[in-house]
Amino acid sequence: MARRREVLNNRSSAEGQSERTARQPQWVGEFIIVPIVYLGEVALLLAETVRAMFSERLRLRQLVEQMDEVGVRSLLIVLLTVSSAGVVLSLYTAKELATRGAGHFVGWLLAYTIARELGPMVTAIVVAARVGAAFAAEIGTMKVTEQIDALRSLAVDPVAYLVVPRMLACIIMMPALTMLADVSGTLSGMLIASTVGVHPNIFLDSIRSFLTVTDLAVGLIKSVPFGILIAIVSCHQGLETTGGAMGVGRATTNAVVLSLILVYVADVIMSSVLPK
Amino acid sequence: MEKNISNEHVIELEDVHYSVPDGTEVLSGVNLNVKRGEIMCVVGASGAGKSTLLKLIAGLLRPTSGSVKVLGVDITFLTERQLNDVRKRIGVVFQFGALFDSLTAFENVAFPLREHTNMSEDEIRERVFELLDAVGMRGSEHLLPAELSGGMRKRVGIARALALGPEIVLYDEPTSGLDPIMAGAINSLIADMRERYGVTSVIVTHDIHSAFELSDRMAMLHDGRILVCDTPRAIKSNHHPFVQRFIHSGVREV
Numbered sequence: 279m280a281r282r283r284e285v286l287n288n289r290s291s292a293e294g295q296s297e298r299t300a301r302q303p304q305w306v307g308e309f310i311i312v313p314i315v316y317l318g319e320v321a322l323l324l325a326e327t328v329r330a331m332f333s334e335r336l337r338l339r340q341l342v343e344q345m346d347e348v349g350v351r352s353l354l355i356v357l358l359t360v361s362s363a364g365v366v367l368s369l370y371t372a373k374e375l376a377t378r379g380a381g382h383f384v385g386w387l388l389a390y391t392i393a394r395e396l397g398p399m400v401t402a403i404v405v406a407a408r409v410g411a412a413f414a415a416e417i418g419t420m421k422v423t424e425q426i427d428a429l430r431s432l433a434v435d436p437v438a439y440l441v442v443p444r445m446l447a448c449i450i451m452m453p454a455l456t457m458l459a460d461v462s463g464t465l466s467g468m469l470i471a472s473t474v475g476v477h478p479n480i481f482l483d484s485i486r487s488f489l490t491v492t493d494l495a496v497g498l499i500k501s502v503p504f505g506i507l508i509a510i511v512s513c514h515q516g517l518e519t520t521g522g523a524m525g526v527g528r529a530t531t532n533a534v535v536l537s538l539i540l541v542y543v544a545d546v547i548m549s550s551v552l553p554k
Numbered sequence: 555m556e557k558n559i560s561n562e563h564v565i566e567l568e569d570v571h572y573s574v575p576d577g578t579e580v581l582s583g584v585n586l587n588v589k590r591g592e593i594m595c596v597v598g599a600s601g602a603g604k605s606t607l608l609k610l611i612a613g614l615l616r617p618t619s620g621s622v623k624v625l626g627v628d629i630t631f632l633t634e635r636q637l638n639d640v641r642k643r644i645g646v647v648f649q650f651g652a653l654f655d656s657l658t659a660f661e662n663v664a665f666p667l668r669e670h671t672n673m674s675e676d677e678i679r680e681r682v683f684e685l686l687d688a689v690g691m692r693g694s695e696h697l698l699p700a701e702l703s704g705g706m707r708k709r710v711g712i713a714r715a716l717a718l719g720p721e722i723v724l725y726d727e728p729t730s731g732l733d734p735i736m737a738g739a740i741n742s743l744i745a746d747m748r749e750r751y752g753v754t755s756v757i758v759t760h761d762i763h764s765a766f767e768l769s770d771r772m773a774m775l776h777d778g779r780i781l782v783c784d785t786p787r788a789i790k791s792n793h794h795p796f797v798q799r800f801i802h803s804g805v806r807e808v
Contacts, residue, residue: 424652427614431646432666432714433638 316536323437323514324506327445330438340443348409348444348505349451355408356455357462360400364392364463368470381476385484388467389460393489393497397460399545401452402504406537410512413444414533417516418526426517441513448505456501460494496552503548504541511537559591559770563623564722564754565611570620572606580606582778583620590721593748593755595765597800598775604758605649607775608724611756612646613637625721642670645715645723649730651707653699659686659710660695666717685713689743705732712743723747725757729764737761741768762801766790774800 372384417440420426429436468481512533519529565588572581580603588594598604609615610622613629621630627640653662663682667673673681686692689709699707708728715723728744729737741764747753759765765772766786773783774797782792789797 419655423650423655424648425654427609428646428648428652428654430614430634431612431641431644432669433641434669435634435638 319518320510320514323441323517324510326437327441327510327513330435331442331446334435334438334442336446337439337443340439341446344443344447345451347412348405348447349454352405352408352451352455353458356401356404356459359404360392360397360459360463361466363396363400364388364465364467365470367391367396368467372467372471372476373474376471376475382480382484383488384471384476385464385468385481386488388471388481389464389485389489390493392463392467393460393493395497395545395549397463398452398456398497398501398504399541400463401456401459401501402508402541402545403538405448405452405455405505406508406512406541407534409448410508410533410537411530413509413512414515414519414530415526417513418519418529421517421519422522422525436517441509441517444513445506445509448509449502452501452505453498456498460497492553499552500545500548503544507540507544508537511540559589562590563587564590564625565756566621566623567607567610568621568623570607570610570622571618572603572610572615573618579618579778581610581617584775584778584780586773586780586783588754588756590754591748591752592770593744593757593768595757595759595769595772596775597759597762597765597772599800600760602775603778604760604775605726608646608726608756608758612644612724613641614646642718643721645718645720647708647712647715647723647725647728649726650704651699651711653702653707653710653714655699657698658695659691659697659699659702662699662710663695663713663717666714670718681717682713685716686710688716688746689713690739705736708732709740712740716747719751720753722754722756725755725759727759727761728757729759729761737764744768 367388368384371387375381375384375387417426420440426436429439464485468478471481472478515529515533515536519525521528565586567584567586570581570584571579573579584607596604596607606615610617611624613622613624613632617630621628623629624640625643629637629640632640653659654665657665660682663685664678667678667681682695683692686695689712691706691709691713694702694706699710702710712728725744728740732740744755744757745768748755757765757768769786771783771785772789774781774789776796782789782794782797784792790801792798
């Protein structure tokens with residue numbers, strides 16, 4: 279009987295609550311509260327990861343495995359994507375500039391665009407799609423099959439065991455990938471430019487005289503926060519997975535979409551803050 | 555049969571309530587004590603909150619109210635890191651094994667040893683083979699979990715839970731989905747652990763036949779509470795209608 283009353287009370291209080299929330303427009307919840315709560319959760323996981331990074335021993339085997347996954351296995355597709363961007367950029371600009379007598383700017387224009395924006399950005403997009411999805415799917419599967427609980431029951435911190443090596447791998451490999459992407463993007467652009475009358479020597483000379491170390495550094499520096507965002511967002515999605523195979527699918531999609539959104543936001547902020 | 559049950563309570567649940575985040579109350583005031591060396595079976599229909607109860611004892615979930623004491627430590631408000639000291643003394647056997655899929659059976663059993671002991675690789679190998687022998691899985695050590703059957707996964711899961719020599723082992727449905735012979739083998743393994751090492755076992759199950767065979771005391775979970783907690787013999791003669799229905803239905807969903 280007492281239990282019955284409790285249930286009734288709970289129900290009426292739940293109704294009261296929905297009445298209260300009904301008074302504020304729905305978009306407040308959807309577009310303001312949900313994102314704030316989400317960012318809070320991600321920030322907490324980031325803090326927890328940094329703490330675990332310094333307080334727990336590093337699992338070298340996991341780190342090497344993840345560096346292989348993030349770096350080595352992403353390399354080909356990253357190079358391919360950035361190179362194609364370099365080719366297209368060159369196709370659109372090299373001939374125009376060359377016919378207007380500005381052929382000696384082509385090399386700089388390409389290298390500048392790729393080093394500052396295309397290189398780090400395209401690398402981040404490819405890594406978010408490839409690696410972010412893998413992180414979320416793997417950790418999500420571990421979550422729904424109780425492997426995360428198993429880790430905890432064996433007194434192993436899932437953040438230290440799973441998130442730390444993944445984030446470190448992203449921090450180390452993103453600049454490395456970006457650097458190689460810069461080189462391959464610029465070289466493939468050079469190849470195309472040479473077919474429309476910009477000699478490679480002029481192309482390289484242009485880079486040498488106009489491109490600064492700052493341009494290169496800005497791109498490489500940007501890639502580090504991109505890597506951190508991709509790792510944390512995707513691992514967070516994985517750890518929060520519920521609801522079996524469908525939940526894993528949802529977590530994977532969310533990981534990619536949210537990583538990309540946050541990478542775009544971070545890109546805009548960093549591009550306006552970092553030295554021009 | 556000599557049973558090493560002392561009067562010391564190694565698990566004490568006091569008025570434990572647990573609600574899932576959407577507000578549904580799964581446990582509403584559970585009181586349960588388990589003595590050292592005892593085999594306690596918690597039976598109840600599917601969805602009665604048995605697995606939740608187990609996770610509360612393992613510190614994987616936190617009660618909404620009430621207190622959980624394990625091995626003399628009140629774990630209700632401990633942080634994850636403080637919990638780890640207690641967790642090293644508890645083994646948890648998950649319903650589907652919960653083996654790490656990227657590791658072989660051998661590596662799964664070796665995992666807690668590598669994480670928490672300074673044993674050499676030779677010592678680890680010896681200990682892992684001893685454990686795999688005990689669960690009848692010697693010879694499958696190089697297989698990945700995906701290559702094992704459900705029963706085999708469960709047995710490797712038991713070996714992993716026993717690796718650190720826990721004082722308490724919690725089993726989530728250890729015999730469900732197994733053929734009767736394998737179920738019997740696992741039951742005798744559980745009994746054997748007590749005989750040899752004085753391990754306390756809490757077994758959550760809806761296999762009432764195993765429960766009667768194995769337990770020193772049984773607790774019947776119904777409607778979020780412990781309905782009765784007594785020896786199998788006393789339970790059999792209990793006249794509560796639900797208890798009788800549960801026993802005689804051979805325990806399907808009620």
